[in-house]
Amino acid sequence: MNYSVDERYNSVVIALKGNVMGGPDGAKLHDTLHELREQGKKNVVVDLAKTKFMNSSGLGMLISGMTTMRNAGGDLRLANVADRIQSLLVITKLITVFKHYDSVEAAAKSYEDEPPQSANG
Numbered sequence: 325m326n327y328s329v330d331e332r333y334n335s336v337v338i339a340l341k342g343n344v345m346g347g348p349d350g351a352k353l354h355d356t357l358h359e360l361r362e363q364g365k366k367n368v369v370v371d372l373a374k375t376k377f378m379n380s381s382g383l384g385m386l387i388s389g390m391t392t393m394r395n396a397g398g399d400l401r402l403a404n405v406a407d408r409i410q411s412l413l414v415i416t417k418l419i420t421v422f423k424h425y426d427s428v429e430a431a432a433k434s435y436e437d438e439p440p441q442s443a444n445g
Contacts, residue, residue, distance in 0.1 A: 325349040325382075329356060333432030336360055337403075339371040346381025350388075357389050357400075366398020367440065369431040373404035378412060390422065399423070399440035403431040 325342045327349075338356070360368065370386065372378075390400040402424040405413065413419040423438075425431035 327353065333429065335367040335369050335432040335435055336365050337369045337371055337428055341374040342376055344375050344378040344382030346385050350385035353385060354388060357392050361392060361396045366393055366396045367435045368393050368400045369403050369428055370400060371403045371428050372406060372409055375409060378409050383416065383418065397440060401431045401434060403428045
């Protein structure tokens with residue numbers, strides 16, 4: 325898995341590419357998210373347009389990232405979720421946990437329309 329980090333639309337967009345399977349890549353992404361949080365950047369959009377495959381470790385990586393951002397008063401939202409990955413989210417019932425959008429633009433705009441809730445509710 326590779327990823328790029330870009331700031332657009334008052335959000336940080338992380339575009340994942342390839343197979344998302346946790347491991348060393350997950351640790352690297354975890355570090356990136358913590359750096360963003362320390363910089364006060366808490367609204368993250370993960371673009372899955374170029375993600376080919378995701379396993380349970382990859383899902384865990386996204387859940388961990390979402391928790392990190394929500395605990396900081398932000399959120400991690402998904403964009404361009406392919407059918408194969410959407411099926412995985414439905415089966416695991418995580419589709420109800422993640423906010424997901426058809427495009428990066430829609431996901432980023434959602435932060436204006438629906439700001440993240442604090443970790444306390």
